[in-house]
Amino acid sequence: MPLPAAPPAVGDAMPKTKNFPPELYEATDGLIQNLLASEPFLAYQKSREQFKSDSQAHALIERLSALQAEFRRQQTNGSVTQMDIDELRTVQAQVQANATLIAHASTQQGAVNFLREINQEISQLLGVDFAILAKQKTC
DSSP states (O other): OOOOOOOOTTTOOOOOTTTOOOOHHHHHHHHHHHTTTTTHHHHHHHHHHHHHOOOOHHHHHHHHHHHHHHHHHHHHTTTTOOHHHHHHHHHHHHHHOOOHHHHHHHHHHHHHHHHHHHHHHHHHHHTEEEEEEEEEEEO
16 A cells, blocks of 8 residues: 655645746646545545554554565575465455555545546546646656
């Protein structure tokens, strides 16, 4: 579950650039503010804060990550035992049953799906794939 370094604050102004027409700036800033204030993003931000403060969830993720790394190492050496497999499955089940992790993954997916819907709407209006257009680097 990748986490952004720091969530943007709702209401923070987008930095202005010299090459950005004022109308486009205002429209873009309005879109950003509306996205950040949307239900999917607010739910994600709330679940992210809960995840950050849940030491058990963090411990589970760290344990799973360590077990997966060790399991991959053992696979390359051909030394995986049934006990290793059972331990990995047990921790995977604990991660999948943790309410904080379930909420975080669910709300994260909800925010991603919402962005996809927004992209589809903008793309239909523009007649091009907005995400690909926005992803292109400019001078």
